[in-house]
Structures are given as structure tokens and as C-alpha cells.
Amino acid sequence: MRIELKKFGTTLISRQAGKEALAAFQSILAQAKPDEILEIDFEGVITFSPSWGDEFLTSLLNQFGDRLVLSPSDNPSVKITIELLEKTQNKKFKQA
Amino acid sequence: MEEKLLTIAEAAEILGISIDTLRRWDKSGKFVAIRKDGGTHRYYRQKDLEIFASDLMKLANDWIVEGSELPSMFYCANSSVFQARLIKMQDTLIRENIAGALTPLIVAVAGEIGNNSFDHNLGKWPDIPGVFFGYDIGNRQVVLADRGLGILATLSRVRPELKNHTEALRVAFTEIVSGRSPEDRGNGLKFVRQVVAENPISLFFRSGDAELRLKKDNNELYITRSQKDTRGCLAIIEF
Numbered sequence A: 001m002r003i004e005l006k007k008f009g010t011t012l013i014s015r016q017a018g019k020e021a022l023a024a025f026q027s028i029l030a031q032a033k034p035d036e037i038l039e040i041d042f043e044g045v046i047t048f049s050p051s052w053g054d055e056f057l058t059s060l061l062n063q064f065g066d067r068l069v070l071s072p073s074d075n076p077s078v079k080i081t082i083e084l085l086e087k088t089q090n091k092k093f094k095q096a
Numbered sequence B: 001m002e003e004k005l006l007t008i009a010e011a012a013e014i015l016g017i018s019i020d021t022l023r024r025w026d027k028s029g030k031f032v033a034i035r036k037d038g039g040t041h042r043y044y045r046q047k048d049l050e051i052f053a054s055d056l057m058k059l060a061n062d063w064i065v066e067g068s069e070l071p072s073m074f075y076c077a078n079s080s081v082f083q084a085r086l087i088k089m090q091d092t093l094i095r096e097n098i099a100g101a102l103t104p105l106i107v108a109v110a111g112e113i114g115n116n117s118f119d120h121n122l123g124k125w126p127d128i129p130g131v132f133f134g135y136d137i138g139n140r141q142v143v144l145a146d147r148g149l150g151i152l153a154t155l156s157r158v159r160p161e162l163k164n165h166t167e168a169l170r171v172a173f174t175e176i177v178s179g180r181s182p183e184d185r186g187n188g189l190k191f192v193r194q195v196v197a198e199n200p201i202s203l204f205f206r207s208g209d210a211e212l213r214l215k216k217d218n219n220e221l222y223i224t225r226s227q228k229d230t231r232g233c234l235a236i237i238e239f
Helices: A015-029 A050-067 A076-089 B008-015 B019-028 B046-054 B056-066 B079-096 B100-121 B150-155 B165-174 B188-198
Strands: A002-004 A038-041 A068-070 B131-136 B141-146 B202-214 B222-238
Touching: A015 A050, A038 A050, A050 A068, A050 A076, A050 B100, A050 B188, A076 B100, A076 B188, B008 B019, B008 B046, B056 B131, B056 B141, B056 B222, B079 B100, B079 B131, B100 B131, B100 B141, B100 B188, B100 B222, B150 B165, B150 B202, B150 B222, B165 B188, B165 B202, B165 B222, B188 B202
Parallel strands: A002 A038, A038 A068
Antiparallel strands: B131 B141, B141 B222, B202 B222
16 A cells, blocks of 8 residues: 555644544555554655654554554655654664 | 835735734834825835735744734744645645745644644643744745744743753753653654754744754754843744
8 A cells, every 4th residue: 555645735744633634544454454554655855853753654553563664755854853753662664 | 106105904904914013114114104295194005015915024023022912924823824835835835836845844843833723722822822933935944833832841841850941942852752641742853853953954043042953964063052032932944
């Protein structure tokens, strides 16, 4: 399953918006097969921040573990956010 | 040709503040009105309004210190208003192509600082809720401020051993605060520090009597004590 983050907006910055995005996505996530890979696609996102990322990506990482895979992104706000979330959680995201 | 003067009502409308506030500012000398010969009515030049509204740091600082009314263009009473204005700033940065590849980082840094104010003060604002958010793209400056509890009071809930504002700022910008109780913590100021350390962006951040300076492309943390102990937080981002 490919998750296009741009569908949640191009400026993903607040905790509140991250929580809302995750809640809205739960019904789709419930349809994922037990061994299905969830690939996060950052294409089209302009600004990404740790607050939004922590609510959405960290929660998915804790829920899906290695089944969560991040597509590569050149966006510097995505790169630094991922690095910080990994440090905070002391866990690595799987990269595609 | 004589310059057209604005009435006090027109000036109040443009600045988004009340007529009474303008009268008070005239009396106190904060923003002095013009009087026509022998008259008592107050008038304003358009140019003076622009100059007054362009001194972002003074406006933000005065708001923190005095709690006086703020021109509505800078006041975000809740996080929804802040998000909308942040996206508007992002659109302006992209349209005018001033910051190039730095744009997402500037927006993310401003977003983390502003959202921190809302996340940590929601339901606890000592008096006026919300943040000051102003930017001057031409001068490459973004200013944020709040009249909230400040970093020391906020961090003390998870780090009761913190003794002063200087220590609190150091922890906020350097140490990963793990554990999500008693409130969510995004470690957003660590993100801010890393972005500044690796990019041509600088930051001034004040909370209580501690002032922190992060310089462009520099990993050092410069924290000094200011003469006054002010409430909330004030942040100036330059790029």
C-alpha cells in the first residue's frame, strides 16, 4: 500500500494536523493485509516537520514496524525530520 | 501636492487595532498622531503606519512586556490562524523565490516554534492566548512571540531539577526529552537547532532572562542572560 502524504496537504507541520491525518487514515489502514508493506511517499510535500511526523510516522512505525517503508526524498525538511524522529525513538525507519 | 492624511478610524482599520488603543499610544508617545493647525483631531500618514508595522521585533517585544493590543495582522489567536498564515508565508517565499531550497526549512522552523507555543500553553495561557507572527520577506526576517509560561516552567514538569532559564534553554535545544508524559513533546527545538547548524539561517530565542543565539552554519550554542526577565518566548529567525 502506497501512502501519498500530499493527500493530507503540502505543508505538514502541526501535531494537531498529524493526529487528524492518522485518525482519518485508520479506516484505510484497517484494510491492509497482515504482511502488506506500507510505503510512505513524500512526493509533492513542500514542508514537513517533527510535530506532524511524530504524530503520524512514529505512530505508524510503532504499529507496523518493518512493514513501514519510507520512499527517498530530496526535501531537506523531510530528511532532518526523519533523522530527529529516529534519534527520539531510538529506532530506524526502513528506507525503500 | 499635500499628502493625504488618514483619520484615526482609517488608521485603526488598517492596523487592525481599536481607536482607543491609537489614542492611548498617541498620549504615551508610542505612536504619535499628527494634528492639523490648531485642531484636536488625530491624523496619520500612510508611510508612518507602514514604518510602525515594519518594526517586527519592537512590536513583538512590546506585546510581551506590556501586553498591549497588537495589530491584527500579526496576532494569531489560535493554531488554525497560525497554520493558515504560515502557509501564506510559504506561498510568498515560493512565489518570490527569495529563499530557494531553504524555504521548507524556514517554514518548518517557524512552524515548530509557533506550534510549540500552542502545544505547551493550551489551556494554561496566563492571560492573552495566541502568538505574534510577523515576517518581512524583503529583510529576510521572521518574528514569533508568545505570552505563555516560557520554556523553564514548561520543561520543569518533566525536568523538575532545572534551576533557571539558561539551563532550561540549553536542555530544550540540545537534549532529547524522552517519554511522552505528561504532555506530547516533539523535540521541535532540537530540530530548529540542527536546521540552523547546517544552513544559512540564524536564530535569536529569548525566554525568561535567558537569550540564546544560534548562528548560521555553526553548531555552537550561545546563551547569555539578559537584564530583564520577560515572560513567554520571543524568536527571531533570519535567513
